[in-house]
Amino acid sequence: MSVNHSGGRAVEWRRDGILEIGRTVGYNRHSTLQNDHPRGTTLLFNTWTFFAFALVVFPLYYKASFRWQNRLLLAASYVFYGAWDYRFLSLILFSTVVDYIVGRRIATTEVASARRRLLLVSCVVNLGLLGVFKYFNFFADGFQSMLGMAGIHTSPVSLSIVLPVGISFYTFQTMSYTIDIYRRKLEPVRNFTDFALFVAYFPQLVAGPIERAKNLLPQIVSPRTVCRRQIIEGAWLIGWGLFKKAIIADNIAIFVDEAFFPGNHWASGSLCLFAIYGFAIQIYCDFSGYSDVARGLGKLMGIEIMQNFNLPYMATSPQEFWRRWHISLSTWLRDYLYVSLGGNRHGRWMTYRNLMLTMVLGGLWHGAAWTFVLWGVYQGALLAVHRYLFVDLGLAGPGGKAGRWISRLVMFHLTCFGWLIFRAGSVAQIGSFLRRIFTSFILDLNEARTVFAVLFFGGILALVEMWIRNVDDPRVRPGWNGPIGAAAATILLIVALIFWPPQIKEFIYFQF
Template sequence: MLFNTIEFGIFFLAVLSLYFVLPHRGQNLMLLGASYLFYGAWDYRFLSLILISTTVDFVVGQMLHKSEDDRRRKVILFWSIFINLGFLGFFKYCNFFAENLQGLLATFGVQVRPSTLSIILPVGISFYTFQSMSYTIDIYRRQLKPCTRFFDFMLYVAFFPQLVAGPIERAQHLLRQVTTPRKVRKEHFTEGFHLIMWGLFKKMVIADNMALIADPIFNQSGDFSAGQVFVGALAFAFQIYGDFSGYTDIARGVARTMGFELMLNFNLPYFATSPQDFWRRWHISLSTWLRDYLYIPLGGSKKGEVRTYINLMLTMVLGGLWHGASWTFVIWGFYHGALLCVHRLIQKSLPVPSFSPAGEFVWRWTRIAFMFGLTLYGWLIFRAASFEQLMAMTKALFAFQLSPETVGLVVKILFYCGLLLLVQLYQHARNNLEAVRESPVLLQTSFYLVCFYLIAIFGVFDAQSFIYFQF
């Protein structure tokens, strides 16, 4: 059940209609039923998996809270993490490791043919697994008290707006909203409508149209021209941003109309001035999760420079692998880890330059442009179908020639992304993501009418799936 379908619109209106005639406990039970119906619509077999994970972590949370024995608490937490990561590893990485083990043994002359399984990846498993794990880890750290109502915890794990592609919420933020009665005010509807409209625009006008440009390039076999590679990377950069941030906006908007507030997941990432700044703006719920539950426990930056670089690389490589069972994702994580390490080294080695206001403006936009270029190559790694295709595309970049076809496709990309660029330039200049919604009524109305018109005229209506559903 995709957000950009009539079926979801009917489902959402039905949920909303019931929501406002029920008391708090009834609202939660209805939302729980709706969330499991929403998830079961993908494949009813996935329901048992999310229920097992939820039950394990609910029980573990109670046991961790009651136990005072440090050794016993570590054992309890270990089994919770083992079960959660065991499910994730089996469904997501089993065939990947089997195939790579076969290749490794073949290099030593050992021929084996391990059988691969026809495994269907449960949608959203990477997201709800991390969300559920953060709950038990926070209780283990004595940073959170356990939830006392099982149905409330079930809703926290399975809340349908953000279940299949995030944001990856924390119990301290979302579970508190589940257990506390919610008051929906008029401004919640305004905020929700704004986010839903903007998210649909990003998905249907930008992401799905960019897919029509990027997919044929990445799906072709044979030689690539430099122009093709550049256009493919540029189109995919806007495709994945429009797709993922569009989903997040719709999820936040749907939740907002019911009085929930989901965390911000994107903050103008293509205006980042450095690798560190990029990860403060892109997929914030994942980057902060990796920081809090992996990078800092590894020692963060507290154990010397060499250890810091190792921790950064390990965190980013595992973050890349989180996205999928492919070497291109591992390389993508390694690439971003290397960027973070180099940036840290430069920061520590070179003094910060000082400029006049005009010079500072030029310097800032130079860094933004340079970082966007680095990000583009990262998306080339991310989207490449194989390591061989990545190498062929990288090689093609060194023979760049500007052709009329390339110029035409770049103009087409800028045409579809024009409103997005204008709005985000406005938000960036005002340093306020709510700049449009807080503008005068006439400007807001014009914005919504333009969005609606562009969706109606240029939107892709054959309900393309969201990219991050595969992760």
Template structure:
């Protein structure tokens, strides 16, 4: 079920009431949460719950065997069991069709007549998220970063915890499993603040992403003809705002729901459109994935420890695979490749230019942030377009101020510009602040009015249960 649905409202109200009921033990509460999490996932497609069970079973046992293994070969073997099982799931459900399609193209290019079998497999929601999360558990034990947990219940809940199950944040075992060990200490305002964050997250998703920006992005990226540069840019800006508000909205709602239940999840977004440079961007955008890729891919590949050239290669490999993680499409690989290139170029410049007084001045920082935002927008074109041809046509229009068709009405133009400018201003102002600091300083009536008004606008927008974009990944 999606957060922006009546089903979730009813589900969460029941879960919250049961979880805070004073008469149940902590163990019972955890069992309730586990059952609720399975229900949450089964509400999409009941048979896929088996995947969660298999994933839980394999990583629970693999981690124990890795920990107990007496020889490096056995340790490595059990680690590979976990990695192969998790990547096998991903490969089968997510990349099977893509691999077959490209294999067929290769065979055709070589003159071999071969027809790929039909690959009509439904992608289980959130599989990329929970496979990475459980794999991190086995890898942490293998890398001797952690010992396996002793409670199967806690581990199962870690794999399945519904607020972040299908679209993250991708939580590390060390951050969440210990929180299940005992009831959280009471903290005044935690439940209310959690509910407030849920309202904020849903407002981002329903009002800004779906209401203000998605129609324009859909119209532009769905256009068959070459577009005027103005509309190509407006559609791209709309998508840049939409994907942020959609995904950050999900993360904020997940963090709020967890907090209302007494658990803390780390931030997944830190005002990324105020980033100055690309390493800064990746410290602010989808933080849980970028740190996952850093710790389980970039660092094991050698990180920056094996010389300059190898560092660039490692960066590029990490970003290309990061792109492919989003979906089985060459456009995502291009998206990752562009970010890998940006990071490499930035590193190259930093190594040669070094810090300067000019670089730390506000106008220079703002200019760099604008350049970063401009280049990030170019990557979004490849991320959003269904086909490379469409993406290329859009980029050419955007960069050459090309003539072409207009598809956006005045109302859409105004909505896109007002939403995107608001996002940029908020990101700029909040770059060095946290929401908690701002709310703590605000008068109580202002906070109440803002939350009440957001809730009102959320309701009158009449959200349908549009899926979050990242569910497809």
């Protein structure tokens, strides 16, 4: 490591080796998310490279005995992760070793203070890595600004550092293991390979779902079988997940990126509005698409990964939204943060505070930027206000079928406002969008392209998601592999072939 002092100019703190990589931390919302990492490429599910990877892994997996299956999956998972940057394997290995040892030690220790200290070690290591790689520059800049406001001027200190793909996901996953052992809800795993596979299992390694040890570990430590139903459901999930990502999200992203282009000062109100709707579709399809593919891959290996999304835009309230959106994160935050803070056990105001703190930290989990903090504040406020109105004051929401649809419409727009905060490059851009929507709105026919894209792809999404929801109903489950299912799959395949986007884009949540 070297520190360069150059007169009165900024001190640039650079590090050799692992940190000297170039891309700064944060979700690059100013341009299309491209894989600009200088070393390797992420094994994206929607690439030929991943297809080749799967062609090697799956036949070997089916041929192998149970123990070799786990070794194979662990090796495949490290190849999957190392393809992006093999040096960051050391991080994941470090986390794995620490939590494996700490988990076993906690289980064999009866002294409460010693157990707490061990848990602290796990939290410090995991959150420390996350802090350095994800939040160092954010907090360093913030600290410097605060000093500046107090009249103390310092030279900026920042690390030229890259955010390891998936660090937020596997950090939370491995922490949940240790915390569950600490809470005596889980027995530690004996075999290191099994535990390492739990941390690094490739389908959900880099963008979730954030699996719980009590769901995934039992499936890893026991022999698995793959039944016909799992193969059919797995194939559907992979196909539909890729469709959502590559066809819907990536095609809509073209229009959304244009509208959010920082130099775009001329967009009309209608473009801004439909760009927000478009982003709501894009982020849902991008993220739930990844989760579906992960679940589908899991099913093909006989492993059931938890459902991460359940028609979130059908939610009628903020609480319901968070029970349907990124379920693995929201339940993680609920179980390990909200409950630890006291939950709703200490009165109304403490409940509001806990909701707000949980959501602010949840927002910060997404990225080191003030817009994510603001998004967290907004989500916390929504939850708190809803709780105040409909729980504490006991107001009744609109009833009946029409009432539910009105609630859904309102909730969808409240969510969209959140997405504007989430996607905007700056607070100024949020203001600019709102100004154009609310003060100078015209339905501009020049922007019909964006409107068409949102209606076309949003329409396909709504139709298929509603159909799949019905298919999920056990009474109509045979539809999955019946003639209607086959015809639907073929039509989707043809639409996919026609609308396959010109460029492959990273999954948005890879940045988190």
